[in-house]
Amino acid sequence: MNILYKRTHSDILGIIASSLCLIHCLFTPFLFIAHTGSVLYQDGYSVLWKSLDIVFLALSFIAIHRSTKTTTNPTIKYAFWTSWVLLLCIIVNEKLSLFPLFEEVIYIVSILLVGLHFYNKKYCGCKREKCCAN
Template structure:
């Protein structure tokens, strides 16, 4: 018993929401950690900011992103969206695996940029599915006329 095309379309919408949410959590983490450290230096030992946390967040973003983008790309074939996804993921993964090799300000700029790009890519991917009248009935996108 397979999954219906309508169920797949609904799953794609939910994974894009989850992906945008995961990227948004990363964004909030990146922006708020320096603020919390500045305002409450005693909270530093309790903040999730070590290398393992960054790598875990990056892996979660990668997995959720793949679950959302791969099915969407197979239907819509938007190469510009694929480029946004690649750039956003590359920035997030570089920051997560660079460790202390980059300055905190560079780390902040790259991770915030990557997160914003991924949030935008998820919302764009979702907008293609919302505009497509056939996504719930077939694997052929009526917006782009591609298989």
């Protein structure tokens, strides 16, 4: 069975993706400060580093999609998707600078997603593998 189709594996993927997103967001300012004087690294790291937002967003979408298909708690489904939409809006706003927003908001949403995946993994699962599948 594919790793993404097991509920616990999708929660683990979500924990990893959200944690890496959080680490990415925490270290981005330090990376750019460290390379402010270097013209050589500015463009290359900038494009690669900024594209990781989209990668983490896609991974979290996959993890949330699979986790919400098999969770036993309907409130968790809404919490997952609300958090993901918030994360999407924050990243789109960061890319397009639509309105001023505190940088710390993305940390809160990332931590929330990690916590939701931990909670879902521990309390909202089935005892049998197929009991929650659609």
